[in-house]
Amino acid sequence: MHLAALIAGLLSLAIWIYLLTAHGSFWKVASLTAEVRPLNQIDGTIAVIIPARDEADVIGSTVESLLTQTCAQSIHVFVVDDHSTDATAEAARRSATNFGRPNALTVITGSPLPAGWTGKLWAVEQGIEEAMQSRPQFLLLTDADVHHSRDNVATLAAVAGAENSDLTSFMVKLHCQSLAERFLIPPFVFFFFLLYPPAWIRDPQRNVAGAAGGCMLVRPESLEHAGGIAAIRGKIIDDCALARAIKQSGGRVWLGVTPDTCSTRAYGTFGEVERMISRTAFNQLRHSTWVLLGALVGLTVTYLLPLVLLLSGDALLAILGAVSWLLMTAAYLPMVRFYGLSLAWALTLPLSACFYMLATIHSAIKFWSGRGGEWKGRVQDVASTD
Secondary structure, three states: OHHHHHHHHHHHHHHHHHHHHHOOOOOOHHHHEOOOOOOOOOOOOEEEEEEEOOOOOOHHHHHHHHHOOOOHHHEEEEEEEOOOOOOHHHHHHHHHHHOOOHHHEEEEEOOOOOOOOOHHHHHHHHHHHHHHHHOOOEEEEEOOOEEOOOOHHHHHHHHHHHHOOOEEEEEEEOOOOOHHHHHHHHHHHHHHHHHOOHHHHHOOOOOOOOOOOOEEEEOHHHHHHOOOHHHHOOOOOHHHHHHHHHHHOOOOEEEEEEEEEEEOOOOOOHHHHHHHHHOOHHHHOOOOHHHHHHHHHHHHHHHHHHHHHHOOOOHHHHHHHHHHHHHHHHHHHHHHHHOOOOHHHHHHHHHHHHHHHHHHHHHHHHHHOOOOOOEOOEOOOOOOOO
């Protein structure tokens, strides 16, 4: 048993040495910000597509932030009201009117959802169809809860030009105020970058492709070349699916972070965060029970085993556990600092990983019971009947 524990401890240590030194420097958050100045002037139109379903409480702020951009004269916003039961459309129009730019907003009433489409992507498709009539230079696909900093769009356009990227995306700063958010939101971004290292996404020689759906600037011709939104119409992890489609079609993809553009959607309880995770976790694992089991073993060895070894009472195993936990904490610390949290939060990653493991299991159970991908009254991730 001691030998097995020793081997497992050495494996855990090797994993963290690899992640810190050879996994695309995914943990160096400070290096992922844009290193270009926002464009002073943008030629052509940027069509902003916002799919919105029951977003009356947040969409006004989003529209305001877009219509007060430094490049606002180049922006036209298309809000697709996806069968909302609240005053989403009215809130968007009121915001545009309050800032004196009602003509810069088009509200589209969504048509019935066709078979094979997710609700969000069908709304995006309708917005793009309307927007393309004006032949925009870029499409900005953003969520209804994202408040854009004043130069965010101009910075995205500058990155797209400097990097010659076809899909340019910022991981916006997620809401992180409640206890549940402080415990679980920084790990969410940390795990995302571990799965999709931005340096590897930016490298055209690597197959890794990912994006952050809340803020994606796309060249229309590149989207068309990749097959359009229809090519990913049934995907619930739509941002990464779009990045993959564009990269596989020969396009370039760039992903970074922004400290100033933020999501206004709050997750006040652990249950709310859990529902956000479980909506897509099993889909990420391709609905495979074997992959699920492998992921749980991998998470246990990587995140939980160091803590177990540290408390084992065996001196050698405790040293292995302590060093692994120290490396884990060092990797996670930049994300904790990015979110402005106390450095003590960097010690909690093993516990956060345990929560994510349970949420992933719950995601599988929901899929097996026919409730996969639940979001605002829709079940969007179900087993094929073919």
